[in-house]
Amino acid sequence: MSAEPNGTDRNDDVRPVVIVGSGPAGLTAAIYTARANLQPLLVEGEPSSTSDQPGGQLMLTTEVENFPGFPDGIMGPELMASFRQQAMRFGTDIRTEKVTRVDLSSRPFGVWVGDPEAPEPTYRGQALIVATGASSLMLGIEAERRLLGHGLSTCATCDGFFFRDQDICVVGGGDSALEEAMFLTRFARSVTVIHRRKELRASKIMQDRAFANEKLSFLWDSVVDDIVGETTVEGVVVRDVQTGEVTTKPYTGVFVAIGHRPNTDLFRGQLDLKDNGYLITAADTSRTSVEGVFACGDVQDDWYRQAITAAGSGCMAAIDAERWLEAQGH
Numbered sequence: 325m326s327a328e329p330n331g332t333d334r335n336d337d338v339r340p341v342v343i344v345g346s347g348p349a350g351l352t353a354a355i356y357t358a359r360a361n362l363q364p365l366l367v368e369g370e371p372s373s374t375s376d377q378p379g380g381q382l383m384l385t386t387e388v389e390n391f392p393g394f395p396d397g398i399m400g401p402e403l404m405a406s407f408r409q410q411a412m413r414f415g416t417d418i419r420t421e422k423v424t425r426v427d428l429s430s431r432p433f434g435v436w437v438g439d440p441e442a443p444e445p446t447y448r449g450q451a452l453i454v455a456t457g458a459s460s461l462m463l464g465i466e467a468e469r470r471l472l473g474h475g476l477s478t479c480a481t482c483d484g485f486f487f488r489d490q491d492i493c494v495v496g497g498g499d500s501a502l503e504e505a506m507f508l509t510r511f512a513r514s515v516t517v518i519h520r521r522k523e524l525r526a527s528k529i530m531q532d533r534a535f536a537n538e539k540l541s542f543l544w545d546s547v548v549d550d551i552v553g554e555t556t557v558e559g560v561v562v563r564d565v566q567t568g569e570v571t572t573k574p575y576t577g578v579f580v581a582i583g584h585r586p587n588t589d590l591f592r593g594q595l596d597l598k599d600n601g602y603l604i605t606a607a608d609t610s611r612t613s614v615e616g617v618f619a620c621g622d623v624q625d626d627w628y629r630q631a632i633t634a635a636g637s638g639c640m641a642a643i644d645a646e647r648w649l650e651a652q653g654h
């Protein structure tokens with residue numbers, strides 16, 4: 325656990341703004357609130373099974389070519405390191421800890437790291453900015469850890485460009501899978517959708533478009549058992565769930581599009597969520613259902629899901645929090 329801030333008792337440690345999450349949304353909120361002299365405390369998370377460092381989904385990508393300001397592209401982790409450095413430059417207090425519980429029932433809001441049963445919160449915030457992001461659902465095979473960002477991707481918009489004239493596949497049968505697959509046909513020589521059933525979950529209109537696309541084909545009743553290749557994708561081991569037959573297909577790219585899960589477990593029962601689990605924010609603002617709690621980035625965005633939109637909404641949350649605090653007389 326990090327050192328005590330300036331020797332203060334952590335239980336009396338009330339900050340104007342506490343930010344939870346360290347992707348583009350959380351760190352942009354930190355840059356803005358720090359420059360507004362609100363001395364934000366940002367709890368960035370801890371290394372996980374998929375990433376050695378916190379920093380959100382960009383830590384799992386290689387080259388980012390669509391973030392404005394980097395005409396030659398930039399590696400995802402390098403971009404996040406720059407965000408972090410910029411937030412620290414203006415005095416953001418960053419803690420490499422994982423939030424285990426929040427109490428939004430009264431202000432200042434309570435934020436726990438470590439033991440969630442501890443009687444007192446670790447930090448308190450007059451305002452809270454939630455930027456906990458979303459996680460792409462993964463297949464759960466060992467190869468994913470090795471190859472994510474190296475031929476295996478969860479974002480066609482981000483990475484499609486790198487698969488020009490290649491034979492690649494998309495796993496999944498929902499709207500996302502078909503949308504990604506159709507987008508990828510702009511670059512790839514062929515795109516095969518691998519779906520575990522015979523019927524797609526995707527909407528009829530998406531299905532019609534997909535079936536009409538000559539570069540797209542389907543492998544039905546099929547699951548991916550493994551991905552071949554040490555440093556890049558060289559093939560995909562596919563099993564027919566009806567016959568049990570296993571074949572290795574020569575795809576050089578794999579896009580996993582089996583859904584996303586917003587990281588909202590901490591807030592369930594305290595903030596209003598949509599049916600799909602994403603946080604609800606009031607139209608055109610970052611305001612959540614609890615006054616003084618603001619949300620930004622993918623945790624409240626089931627539509628755009630881009631680094632630049634997350635950063636933009638982080639700025640909105642910072643400005644909303646700043647104006648709200650000012651109205652409260654802080």
Ligand code: NAP
Nearest residue numbers: 463496497498499500501503520521524525581582583584
């Ligand atoms: P989704 O609708 O939940 O579909 C997930 C797909 O992945 C399903 O086909 C599912 O198979 C498959 N799947 C799940 N776990 C799997 C696993 N472990 N192995 C293999 N396959 C697995 O998710 P989504 O496509 O991301 O869409 C989420 C929501 O956003 C939906 O409401 C969707 O309509 C919406 N959306 C809309 C658009 C659009 O309108 N343009 C675009 C994208 C998303 P089963 O079918 O067998 O369950």
